[in-house]
């Protein structure tokens with residue numbers, strides 16, 4: 001809120017609106033299961049996110065259920081659902097969020113000339129009427145209503161000011177200004193907010209939000225510029241996940257405000273020490289690896305390779321570090337684990353890495369750790385992260401599970417795979433040949449579960465150095481325009497490949513059950 005009577009500290013508070021579970025999940029291949037969404041929501045709630053956009057309830061029964069369940073898993077957070085400018089969407093959204101302690105309806109319509117003409121085919125007056133009707137309708141159901149003029153940054157100033165005024169008069173409590181196609185630049189992003197504050201009666205009495213996409217790599221800068229001009233809610237996602245080039249990254253705006261308090265004198269309620277944990281969880285669940293040099297959460301963000309940098313770091317960390325690794329939940333990494341490490345050491349190490357395990361989970365992870373330590377002399381932090389990721393991604397409840405695999409490969413073909421695989425209650429044993437060991441394994445899996453899904457990506461990366469390193473394999477598959485991603489790690493690359501493929505198939509069957517409409521926004 002930015003009313004004149006609000007104390008300074010409240011005036012400078014920036015609400016963090018996380019849309020990982022809605023805009024993030026819309027990015028091709030980032031489909032999440034209900035349990036995965038609940039796990040993310042509960043961590044977002046714990047880390048102090050103000051508003052969670054939990055989904056798009058009209059999109060599918062799965063989305064509807066996710067929004068209702070997330071409301072239970074995130075008791076401290078405002079739970080928001082998305083709805084197009086239609087009474088049916090708004091009713092469905094309200095049904096999904098109404099049992100949350102603090103529900104919000106977020107309704108939107110594309111207001112730019114291109115959207116008016118081609119997407120919704122309404123002229124200016126017809127659209128203005130629709131905005132009035134739908135926002136009033138939402139406000140009659142819920143006292144917390146957010147309205148977004150989609151593609152706001154390509155909407156004419158006069159029209160944008162007019163429709164914002166209509167939405168405020170109809171009862172919107174938050175007006176979000178989306179840069180839907182990642183087209184704006186920092187100065188313009190700020191100018192739009194200033195223009196609205198100057199021209200729209202009541203604009204200073206509601207919360208102004210900024211929602212930026214990263215197509216030109218300016219999402220974080222644009223969001224912060226909007227805040228400097230008066231926005232007090234940033235819409236963002238963990239790791240910047242989202243449509244195309246993604247959304248503003250939560251970790252970037254939060255750390256920028258923290259590290260540069262001198263130029264961004266705003267505050268928010270995020271516990272930054274949970275950032276790494278959230279980053280890893282979202283990367284695992286979405287199957288989108290974090291770019292090594294990604295700001296804040298990339299593997300190299302705190303690594304110092306060059307001699308000059310290492311020398312400086314030894315003398316004073318401030319020479320080359322503007323924030324401390326522990327501020328984002330990255331612990332000092334001195335203790336390397338091995339096969340003689342005990343359960344207590346493993347628990348403490350995992351806690352340092354941001355994983356808190358119940359006793360039963362620790363027993364299971366310890367067994368996997370021992371198996372890994374038997375195969376690898378030294379188990380590094382990245383190995384443990386890969387192991388945790390794997391145990392969270394591939395579980396004993398999965399429909400398909402690899403039971404055993406033997407592969408013959410080498411210069412004398414054909415390469416063959418003997419596979420035993422569980423499908424529901426049944427176990428199948430099959431043999432297949434292929435063009436190389438991975439092809440043979442994938443052919444064997446396809447014998448157990450014949451399907452037409454297309455392999456869109458097969459990617460391998462080594463978790464650490466050395467020939468005994470674990471390989472993390474990512475497999476992306478496409479079926480009828482929908483994409484799923486599977487991941488697994490193992491010291492045997494072919495085994496990791498089989499498990500990653502099976503992980504993708506498990507998600508494919510969940511996706512088939514969801515039957516979501518292909519494109520809603």
Ligand code: KIV
Pocket residue numbers: 023108148150151176178179180181211213521
């Ligand atoms: O990018 C966008 O415009 C959106 C809206 C639905 C707010 O995600």
Ligand code: ZN
Pocket residue numbers: 023178180211213
């Ligand atoms: Zn968006």
